[in-house]
Each structure stands twice: as C-alpha cells, then as structure tokens.
Amino acid sequence: MTIAIVGTGSVGMALGRGWSRAGHSIIYGTRDPDGMSAREALAKTEGAALETPAEAARGADVVVLAVPWKAVQAVLLDLGDLGGRVIIDAANPIGPGITHALETSGGERTAGWAQNGRVVKAFNTTGWENMLDADYGTHRPAMFIAGDDDEAKATVADLAETLGFEPVDAGPLHRSRELEHLATLWVSQAVQQGRGRGFAFAVLRR
C-alpha cells in the first residue's frame, strides 16, 4: 500500500518508519523538503519519497494527517478532493492545561474539511515513541479507532496491527472526542503526573 504522511515531525516519522519496515511505500508530504525534519524523515525511512502534501496525497491509498491541530484545516484545503481515500486523523486539539480545546471533536471537524475523504481517528491516543516501538512484552498496547466507514476502519486496524498494536474499534467518528480526551489523559500522565513517556494503554479481558 502507498501511504502519504503529511507532516515529517515525531508522529509522521515514527509511523512512516514502521510501515516502511513492514513493506509499505511511504510518501512524506512536507511544506519544506529542505527542512531538518523532512530530511531526517527521508534518511530514516527506507525507500521513502518527499513531495508537497497535495502530490503525496494524490499518489497514495491512505493519507495520514500528522500535523499540529491548528494546521489541519489549511492542509485539507490544500489537498482538495481526496477521491474517497482513507484519511487518518492523528491530530489532537489540545488547549491550555492539557485540556480538550473544542466543544465538538477534532475528528468531526476534520471530516467536515476533508473533501471526499473517509476520515478515521487513530494514532492520537499514545506517544510517538510507542508508534516507533510498540513492544511491551506480554500485552499489546491498544490503538483506538473511530470512524463511520467500516472498510476504512478495517484498513486502519490492519495498519495499527502491523505496528504491534491491538486495534480497538471505538465506534463511529463522533467517538473521536473520547479518543482526544484519552490523548489528554496520556499527555497529563506523561507530563503532569511524571510518569514519563514509556507507557501505553491496553485492553484486558477475561
């Protein structure tokens, strides 16, 4: 599968490196191909290409939004018609004091801006270090996935499993808000509670 990753920062690079190791083709969409993060992403991702965000999306089956929340609307405007592609929204609208910054969910806002894209909220509830290395021994970290299109969610679940996560269907896209709250919980645990970044949420059963 060809995956466009818009944003060459921590999350974009972690996902790109993992999926390229699993045999997917990665095209990073960047604002600045000569920038430090774009050059680092290219160097660390086997076989990856660098394009503008719009060119990267055009050549891909799946598009990942790995940009700051405040950039999502402009990025989607620039991408234009998404031709029914699966759009993974990893962005977290985090406000002051590690709170949810919106009255609705970022995932639903993203879906409103994504022209003809099938938006799935995922890869937002855990730190990028876990996306780079999800190995916790006996338990797989959970990857919560919310969206309105079952086929798109199945694609994203496969991509999560490829990286070592247990995909967890969190329901329709309006559940994005809960995933975004889970992200604020993860960040507050890591930062305010002093737990550090080497932990993940998992689902236990009996």
Ligand SMILES: NC(=O)c1ccc[n+]([C@@H]2O[C@H](COP(=O)([O-])OP(=O)(O)OC[C@H]3O[C@@H](n4cnc5c(N)ncnc54)[C@H](OP(=O)(O)O)[C@@H]3O)[C@@H](O)[C@H]2O)c1
């Ligand atoms: N950090 C985490 O552990 C984590 C975990 C889960 C979710 N998230 C979410 O994932 C998203 C990306 O996080 P990140 O930590 O990867 O961020 P980051 O390291 O700051 O990277 C974001 C990338 O987005 C691109 N970008 C496009 N428009 C931008 C703009 N207006 N301002 C700044 N950068 C812009 C840049 O890549 P180019 O220069 O190549 O264009 C930049 O490197 C955020 O929405 C965050 O909330 C983060």
